[in-house]
Amino acid sequence: MVRLGSLLVLLTYTLGSMQGSDGKELPVPISDVMERLVDLEKRLLIQEGKNADLEKRLLEQEILNEAQGKIIQNMASCDCHSNEKATTNLSDGSLNPYTTDIEDSQGNTSSFDGQMNKSLPLHHAQNSHSVSQIKSNPNAKRDIAGGVAFYAYMSQSEFSLGHHQTLVFDHVVTNVGGNYNRHSGMFTSPSQGGYVFSWTLYCSAGGNFYSQVVVNSDLVGALYCGAQGSHDIKHVTGVVVVEINQGDIVYIRSHPTILIEGAVYSSSIIRSSFTGWKLF
Incomplete structure (x- = not known):
């Protein structure tokens, strides 16, 4: 408002001293000028807020890009040996880069593990092998x-x-029994028993929020993710074991009243996730 006051004083002085060709002072609509200046000041304040928000988003993106770059460098430095059987097989016109014969994988799992471990990073090889076994x-x-x-x-x-x-955790990797709804983010219990639920959330640099795991309308667990004063993304993980009845719904929600700052991060290198399974 200091800028607005200065402009008003200057314009009042200037307009107040304006004269016509006959030497008489011209009538000046000061109220109209003031109204326009107030409107201009509001627009400037709004634009400054938008600029500050944009700068914050750019800083967060730079931090995320740096983390992605480090992971890519680590992957590039991994000493992964090639395998002749992991090359593209063009003899039959197919474009399958890995020769994972189903019968061989069932008959000789140790040989299969050795081939995959040579052609892929260790964690990817183990995951590919387990998924192949389930499907085949x-x-x-x-x-x-x-x-x-x-x-x-x-x-x-x-x-x-x-x-x-x-x-809402919309990308489903596993859904045995089909009881999780990726559109609503809710799990519906198919039968009475003991269940384990776990959730992991990432909060942006400088942000903070509270999360809760709820059965129907009852709070059974809560977490706080805080990254105030930090230039890094933070994360938290919670686990609960509860006994629920058939038809009960379980989901993750934000706190009803406490202030929320920042964002819940999830990308190709960091996954905010929700999981659960039945114990008995």
Whole structure:
């Protein structure tokens, strides 16, 4: 408002001294000028707020880019040996970069592990092997019949988290029994028993928020993620074990009243996630 006051004084002095060709003072609509200046000051304040918000987002993006760069460098420095059987097989016109014969994987799992570990990073090889076994082995499918388990994560960050808001983990990786809804973010219990639920959330640099795990309308667990004064992304993980009934719903939500700052981060290198399974 100091700028507005200075402009008003200057314009009042200037306009007050304006004269016509006959030497008489001209009538000046001071109220109109003041009204326009007040409106201009409001617009300037709004624009300054937008600029500050944009600078904050740019800083957060720079931090995220730096973290991604470090991970890429670590991956590039990994000593991964190539394998002749992991090359593209063009003899039959296919474009499959890995020769994972199903029968071989079932008949000789140790040989399969050795081939995959040479062609891929260790963690990827183990995951690929386990998924291949489940898909190719019908006995494995029968073993999990009647089981209950799910795992899902956010496909993108949530920048406009509100109070009492259900967090939706929309990308489903595992949903044995089909009891998790990726559209609502809620798990519906298919039967009475003991269940384990866990959730991991990342908060942006300088941000903070509280999260809760809820059964129906009852609070059974809570977490706080705080990154005030930090230039790094922070994360928290919570685990609860509860006994619930058939038809009960379980979900993660933000706190109903406490101030929320920053964003819930989730990307290709950091996953804000929600998982659960039945114990008995």
